[in-house]
Amino acid sequence: MSSNSRKFSIKPFRHSFTTSMDQTTAMTAFSSLSTAIDEIHSRNASLLSFEELYRNAYNLVLHKHGGLLYDGVAERLSHHLEGCAESLVDMASGLEVVDGNYGESMSSSIAFLSKLSNVWKEHRVTMVMVRDIFMYMDRTYVQQNRKMTVYELGLFLFRRVVWERAMEDCKPAAKPAGGPEAIAEGEAMEGRGGGDDEAVQTLGRVASALLLKVIHHHRLDRLEDAPQRIALLRSCIHMLLELSMPNVVGADSRALSAGSANSAAIPVYERDFEEAFLGETQDFYRGESSGRLSGGITLGDNHVDGDNTADDSAKPPAKYSAMEYVHLAKRRIEQEKSRATSLDLPPPTRAQLLRIVETELIERHAKTLVDMEGSGFASLLKEVTSPSTNTVGGIESIDTSRIKDLGTMYDLFSRVPSSVNHLRDALSERIRVDGRLLVRDQETNAAPPAAFVKGVLAMRERFGAVVTESMKGEKKSQKRMKEAFEDFLNADARAANCLAVYVDELLRVGLRGADERRVNAELDKVIVIFRYLSDKDVFEAYYKNHLAKRLLFNKSGSEEAEKAMVTLLKAECGYQYTSKLEGMFNDMRISKETAEKYRSHKLSLGSNNNGPSSDARDEENGGKAVDVEVSVLTTGYWPIQNDEPCTLPPPVKAAMDRFQKYYLNTYTGRKLSWQTSSGTAEIRATFPPAKGSTKSRRHDLSVSTYQMCILALFNNRDTLTLKQIREETQIPENELRQHLVSLCTSKHRILRKGSKGKGISGDDDTFTYNSDYTSKMTRVKIPLVSMRDATGSISDKAGGDGAVAGVSGNASSSLVDGSSAVPASVEEDRRHLLEAAIVRIMKARKQLNHNDLVAEATKQLSGRFMPPPQFVKKRVESLIEREYLERDENDRRQYRYVA
Secondary structure (H helix, E strand, O other), X not given: OOOOOOOOOOOOOOOOOOOOOOHHHHHHHHHHHHHHHHHHHOOOHHHOOHHHHHHHHHHHHHOOOHHHHHHHHHHHHHHHHHHHHHHHHHHHHOOOEEOOEEOOOHHHHHHHHHHHHHHHHHHHHHHHHHHHHOHHHHHOHHHHOOOOOHHHHHHHHHHHHHHOOEOOOOOOOOOOOOOHHHHHHHHHHHHOOXXXXXXXXXXXXXXXXXXXXXHHHHHOOOOOOHHHHHHHHHHHHHHHHHHHOOOOOOOOOOOOOOOOOOOOOOOHHHHHHHHHHHHHHHHHHHHHHHHHHHOOOEEOOEEOOHHHOOOOOOOOOOOOOHHHHHHHHHHHHHHHHHHHHHHOOOHHHHHHHHHHHHHHHOHHHHHHHHHXXXXXXXXXXXXXXXXXXXXXXXXXXXXXXXXXXXXHXXXXXOOOHHHHHHHHHHHHHHHHHHHHHHHHHHHOOOOOHHHHHHHHHHHXXXXXXXXXXXXXXXXXXXXXXXXXHHHHHOOOOHHHHHHHHHHHHHHHHHOOOOOHHHHHHHHHHHHHHHHHOOOHHHHHHHXXXXXXXXXXXXXXXXXXXXXXXXXXXXXXXXXXXXXXHHHHHHHHHHHHHHHHHHHHHHHHHOOOOOOXXXXXXXXXXXOEOOOOOOOOOOOOOOOOOOOOOOOOOHHHHHHHHHHHHHHHHHOOOOOOOOOHHHOEEEEEEEEOOOOOOOOOEEEEEEEEHHHHHHHHXXXXXXXXXXXXXXXXXXXXXXXXXXHHHHOEOOOOEOEEEOOOOOOOOOOOOEEEEOOOOOOOOOEEEOOOEOHHHHOOOOXXXXXXXXXXXXXXXXXXXXXOOOOOOOOXXXXXXHHHHHHHHHHHHHHHHOEEEHHHHHHHHHHHHOOOOOOOHHHHHHHHHHHHHOOOEEEOOOOOOEEEEOO
């Protein structure tokens, strides 16, 4: 059809009446309809002709008698409902009332609610039939005059005549809705928020009180025939909900203007039931929860013995433990959810109900449940995370039942997210307390550094199990655990120091012979602790020092494990962090290749340690050349200071000169600086025969280079003073004392010290060759005592093996295992790194205020250490003095880069 085609519209047929219906005829027609309504109420609807009744109603509306019909229907409905209300008032008057509340008798209460429910159901069925008869009136007269539909009118009248019926007399709380004046008055009263005064007792209030009473008995598990009773309550609640609905079944859903009967529904359900129901629920669970935790069991407004509650017949009215309360609370919450489902409460009510129950049972007592002595979350956590004496396969076993209890408590608390903070606080505090105990053991030297790390790893495993299993791996709990570990581990530099010592022990002996899976597992544990450290540069310094000892003296248990550790560190901190470590491995590889080439070179010359030497300096060694193995190290990679070498025995010096000549001829443009503080030697010592024997005693002594130089002096003399030894060897004072005392220990007394005591008295103190030295071993390793033992400050005890101590002597004198201070060398590196970062930032930004500069510098250096703001400020001042930066003249906290 084209757009120019004519459009047609169909209009309703216009009736042309030759006669009109007078008032008498109209009343006669309505009389039959009124009788039909009465018959429907009397359950005789099967006797009626609904077609004829519909036609009569249609004619009345068609002949402009819609007002008569509408008012007449309202009057007949009101008349029937008044009779129902009177019977309900009579029944309610017989209910037992005690102190303003309805008594314990359930049978009369159930009977009343059943009667009310039946009245409602019959009225609802009646209204569906009546609505069908007056359907034409709903479609025309009701809409044209902006009135309620017949079905809505029935709901309105039930609410006004039955639900809001006053109890003190036989009249309804509002004027009977028998005509337009009554309905108008009712609508006006609804507009004011309700037709009954707050002090007037109505059938609705009686019914609401009885509903709450039945629910209360159901909570106490005292309700007989509970399924049937719950079905009755559900029916009553559905009634209240329908009385509150603005658009009901069969009602026109068209929005009406303000002032109409439908513009704002009276919240009968919310006003008469929901508010009281939620309030009673709050009182019930507040009383019960307080009673369970304080000694008695208080339920609602009454004190009830514990043996009257469900599942508590064996529990006297005494204070519950935390876990008993948790199980009770979980059970109560599930019961309420099930009850809300059975009652078919609307979603908003269910949400409020659950919120109230969780608030009263969980949130109000969360702190108490955490702190409860002996059974609270904190006590259970302490029990679970305490070092266990039960081990399985050498591994501490964790009490799985307690882990499950903690998980149960977490599940309950997680219903109220704010309450979980109490659990996280307890977790964090427990970690800090246990961590401080480990730190205190280190401060008092009650445990070695490696024991500290083992304790931290054990803690991490136990608390990790709690967070993963009990707290379901929650991100916030993981963060709080991380922060707690960082708190005590970063109190000073001790943790970084101890971790490096632990890794050294692990890589030297702990992983010797271990398979790849175990190596990866152990190193992963180390990295977990490493992530907590803020002083990663301190760890690097100590780790590099210990790595140097392992590499130089071949003390590493597994080269694969060593490289795996460096790979993990590289993944955590980047290439720059491990570049020097990788350089150390590269130096050792090249040194091995160089040693092989030098050995081949010596063989080609026909000169080795088994043949005669042409160098006169080898005469002291019986004319044999000393065999040396040299590790050529790159200066920037290794933690070794460039100190002056000591005076070496001539045969050793001759061997070193030969290697140096070969090396410099092979690799031009290089320079060798001998580090005699970092070497070891094997010397053969010959002692006089033992008594009754003619055979000399020989021992192969494994000593440091310094000890070798000292012992070589006693080939020509039996006694020397400290001053003479110092002058002839040129060994630094502290190292000299340390190595001399190591040769005078009770177990390895190769020299006899003239003075008494642990330390050396002074320059005149004498040292004498001990010809009576004996040992069961042919090969003897002479360990070094600690530097503190050498000065006589603490008791004499051997510390480590000679090779390991040899590097630590002069290379890194500021690196003391177990120390809490940041080494001076690390402090110096931090100054340079921070200044470089500041210059780099300012060069890019050109101008920056102080706070932004501190934040940016901290961010860039956080991978190595966390610079305190005061430290940053000092370095900025230093850079200003050296004219790298300048202050803004108008703002002293603003810096500019000086090109």
